[in-house]
Amino acid sequence: MSRQTAVEVIVVGAGPAGLACALDLTAAGREVLVLEASDDVGGRMRTDVVEGFRLDRGFQVFNTSYPQVRRRVDLGALRLRPFTPGFLLADGRRSRRLLDPTRRPAQALGLLPDGPLPLRDLATVGLLGLCDAALPAAVLKRAPETTTERALRRAGVSRRTVDGVLRPFLAGVFLEDGLETSSRMFHLVWRSMVRGSLCLPGEGIGAVPRQLAARLPEGRLVCRAPVERLTADGVVLADGAVLRGRAVVVATGMAAAARLLPGLEVPTARAVTTFYHVASVSPLREPVLVVDAQRRVLNTVVLSEVVPGCAPDGRALVSTSVLGAEADERAARRRAGELYGVDSSAWRPLADYRIAEALPAGPAPLPLSRSTRFAPGRYVCGDHRATASVQGALASGARAAREVSADLAGTRR
Known part of the structure; x- marks a missing residue:
């Protein structure tokens, strides 16, 4: 210029x-x-390349249902790779699988006896998702507003499920674990998750x-x-x-x-830290998000199981995210290993992203x-x-x- x-x-x-x-x-x-x-x-x-690994600047997912995304983005050119539709809820002793019943009904219902949700709550959460998906976004935007926690309780979801399942999961979505985010925002996000697929582009976000x-x-x-x-x-x-x-x-x-x-x-601003570690062997052979039931970390995922090309030479790339910008790498690595049920002491720290402005708060x-x-x-x-x-x-x-x-x-x- x-x-x-x-x-x-x-x-x-x-x-x-x-x-x-x-x-x-x-x-x-x-x-x-x-x-x-x-x-x-x-x-x-943004996506960086570090030692041949492709690292997004903080763990992110790409939702295909957003209207602006569908209008502007050539989804086919992104070579999208999907996550398992659901997540694993882990506490360091056992993992329980919560699958989207609208996408994998047989598997979701087959896990009921030992599932993380009681039958009544599974039905309530499923109905909530179907209603949000069916309603026009404009209707959800004009709905009476409260906090996400109150909206879930008013919908009939038990406190056990709110605190033990949805709070840990939504903490990673809204980057706050008080469930104080606006109920309107929650319903719009829930709608997008039911209507779309959560993926990652083959070349990174x-x-x-x-x-x-x-x-x-x-x-x-x-x-x-x-x-x-x-x-x-x-x-x-x-x-x-x-x-x-x-x-x-x-x-x-x-x-x-x-x-x-x-x-x-x-x-x-909501802050988050994402740690990337290299493991010689994948701790979990599935492209699924692992949510920490105790909220010591937000979540962890083996990204190389989602997008194999993000890690060279057959090694595993593990992403672990923690609320705030002051998280400790060793504690996060140790907790991720506990959630996977493996010894993570040999995982090599590759990079960390401390993002002070990861999301604007939405109370x-x-x-x-x-x-x-x-x-x-x-x-x-x-x-x-x-x-x-x-x-x-x-x-x-x-x-x-x-x-x-x-x-x-x-x-x-």
Whole structure:
């Protein structure tokens, strides 16, 4: 870029929200420039290659049911690999299998005598999922709002099942174990899990934003271009370059957005740490999520069983996630071994990702969609302006594009 450049719209950040916004504005005929501070696109949806292992920046799953995903992403090109539809609930002494009865009814019902859910709770949870899947998302968004815990109890789920099964599982979904997340958010997430498949792309989660970025016109994306501050008519980069634009869309993480837009209110951030370990032998020959019933870790999974190509030479790649950004690697490795029922002392630590802004908190009351307009010519989008999900990020980016286009055309709506 030259030291002074003028474009119609500047998008700051090339995560899912920024890319969706830029693509929609481009399709509407607007001149867009996307500035990304990092060396590649994706934001939190990045994949690194370390010693031949493919590591997502924090454990992630890809849900195929999200409307924005289905609209924008070529799912076939991602070479998706599914998880087992359900999870193992382990406490270090035994593991109990909880399968999705809507996908594997024979197996799920066959495990009832020793299953983690009583028959009544299994029926209640199954009915809850079917109802959420059948109802339009708009209906769920307008439903009476409370906490997730109260919603489950009101649905008739026993305290034993809430505390012993659903709380440990949902802690890994919402990155909080108090079940204080809005019931509306819970029902939307539950709906998406029933309607879609939980998978991982063959090349890692970073393949999703890379696919989106590839559709931008040449020269419309600049990486390694951190924005220092916004001006009255554009932005100033960290290297002093000045860019002018009729509109600026801030599509960064929450802390960076608050810095660039003083006065912007952002939610509390949920933090998580993901440890990656290398094992000579897979501790579990199945692509299934293992949930810690005692919540000493959130969950663990042998990623090389989900996506064999993520680990070279037949070795196993194990991912273990823990709430917070101050987790201890040795404790997490030891607990993962207990959950698998193996000696994990020889597992080699490969990498850890301590993610302070893994998810925006979503306690009730929770606005599920907010305007992206911040000030004249200034906009902000991201999952913190919608739901804490890829769907929310993409939808917020799409809304920003609509609002920018309307304002530039003088037809504000």
